[in-house]
Structures are given as C-alpha cells and as structure tokens.
Amino acid sequence: MLAHVFQALFQHSTPLLFPDITYSFYPVYCGLYGIGYTTIPLANDFTLRVADYRRPNGGIIFANPNAPTGCLLSLADIEWLLTHNRDSAVVVDEAYIDFGGDTAIALVDRYPNLLVTQTLSKSRSLAGLRVGLAVGHPELIEALERIKNSFNSYPLDRLAIAGAVAAFADRDHFEYTRRAVIASREQLRTALGEFGFEVLPSAANFVFARHPRRDAAELAAALRQYGVIVRHFHQPRIEQFLRITVGNPEQNAALLAVLGEVLESRRWRD
Ligand SMILES: Cc1ncc(COP(=O)(O)O)c(C=O)c1O
Numbered sequence: 001m002l003a004h005v006f007q008a009l010f011q012h013s014t015p016l017l018f019p020d021i022t023y024s025f026y027p028v029y030c031g032l033y034g035i036g037y038t039t040i041p042l043a044n045d046f047t048l049r050v051a052d053y054r055r056p057n058g059g060i061i062f063a064n065p066n067a068p069t070g071c072l073l074s075l076a077d078i079e080w081l082l083t084h085n086r087d088s089a090v091v092v093d094e095a096y097i098d099f100g101g102d103t104a105i106a107l108v109d110r111y112p113n114l115l116v117t118q119t120l121s122k123s124r125s126l127a128g129l130r131v132g133l134a135v136g137h138p139e140l141i142e143a144l145e146r147i148k149n150s151f152n153s154y155p156l157d158r159l160a161i162a163g164a165v166a167a168f169a170d171r172d173h174f175e176y177t178r179r180a181v182i183a184s185r186e187q188l189r190t191a192l193g194e195f196g197f198e199v200l201p202s203a204a205n206f207v208f209a210r211h212p213r214r215d216a217a218e219l220a221a222a223l224r225q226y227g228v229i230v231r232h233f234h235q236p237r238i239e240q241f242l243r244i245t246v247g248n249p250e251q252n253a254a255l256l257a258v259l260g261e262v263l264e265s266r267r268w269r270d
Helices: 002-009 025-033 075-083 138-151 158-169 171-194 216-225 249-264
Strands: 016-019 037-040 060-063 090-093 114-119 132-136 206-210 242-245
Touching: 002 025, 002 090, 002 114, 002 138, 025 037, 075 090, 132 138, 158 171, 171 206, 171 249, 216 242, 216 249
Parallel strands: 016 037, 016 060, 060 090, 090 114
Antiparallel strands: 114 132, 206 242
C-alpha cells in the first residue's frame, strides 16, 4: 500500500519531503518511482520541527511515531503542518501509533490533503498477513485505487481479508497485547537507564538508546555473540544508537542479563 501511495500521490516536479532519520523504505520507493526528494534534518533531540516543512514541496511523508527513534509528533503539530501545506498530500505513516499516540484519522474530515496509513504488522501482530490500510479524503483514496487496480485488482486474498477483519473484531486481544507491550517498554526504558543508557522517549514497540561510553556497533556485536540481536544503523547522527525491540518480560530480562555481562566484561570496564 505504501508503494501505491508513493506512485499515486508523490510524482511531482517539486521534491517530496521527509525527515533525514526515518523509515528506510521512503528513499527506496523514491528511487523505484523516480521521485525527487529532500530530507529535512530532525532537531538535535530527534523531534520533527514542523516549521522546517514550510517550503515548496511535492508532498510530505513521515512516520508517527518515527522509526527508528520512537519519537511522537503531537496532533497539534500535525494540524499545523496540514494548514501550512494545503496544496500537498501529507501522509502520516502510523505503523506504530497503537503503542502510545493519538491517530490523525480524526483530522481526515477537516483536511482533504491528509492520508493516514496503518499496518496490521505491528500492534496486531500479523506481519505475515501483509495487510495495510489508508484513510483519507475520497479523492486521495480514488487515486490509490486507480494505481492499485492498474497493478492488480486483487492484491489482498480472501484469507488475508478474513484475518484482518477478525483482528479488528477482537478488541480485547488487541488491548491486552498492546498494553502489555507498553508496560514492558516502560520497564525496559527504566532498566536501560539504570545501565547508564540514554533512552529516547518512545511511543513505539522498540526503544532507541545510546550508551555514553560504549560504542554501539561493538555493543551490538557483543550481544549477538550471546544470541541477542539488536539493530545498529551505520548512518550519520545515529551510529551510536541501538534500536532494541521491546520483548515480553522474560525476553527483556534475558537481554538485560546479557547486557549486564557484556558491560561488566573486562574488555569494557572503565
Ligand atoms: C514506519 C513503518 N512504516 C511501515 C512499515 C511497513 O510494515 P509492513 O510492510 O509490514 O506493513 C514499517 C515496517 O517496518 C515501518 O517501520
């Protein structure tokens, strides 16, 4: 669905705007569809400054909460962005919104330039189903439908649709799992803080953390030797950070035990 969004809404002579640190697929789709883009640096605390997006553009896309930082943009800021970019399609990618943010779907009725996208891969735990959805003004949806039907009229099979419908019907399971992830995330944040990590406030199902005295790439490599995989990005501005997935309490405990050993090992001691 995101691929269709890029093809349907972003092919213009002025560049698409998105943050310098965000979901890595945005530049990939731009390359695939020949869309020019400009990246806008996040602030030093990795928050998105909406005022920086007040410039000519052929569309705006950002993830809220952002990946891999987990930082959340408020609905008031999103509304500011929409009012100052009325001639552009503004796409809010809410892949992780259920882990701590308010959805921008409430703004769709008032802003015909807003498209909100979500996926069943994260908070619904159905990544293998391959179902995503978009909510927006009928004209934006019509543009998406046209691209979809030119690609394949039936990209979702009946089993996937049945699974998606069942997932939305089961509110209790959804609430239970999403609250469990949020509680587990906050425990992980606190525990990492006790190990000396700086942990960015996260509204997602991962945390983004850096240790003031430990090299992130070496830490990731050391953890991997114990079978614990965290994500390190060889990318300017974030090369000292690790993105750590929030596990269940047992998985978090396993991570923290290994981390304790790694940080205490002779090689690392101050
Ligand atoms: C910000 C963001 N948007 C969208 C997606 C797409 O997820 P999927 O293709 O599994 O629906 C991801 C997955 O990692 C993501 O991080």
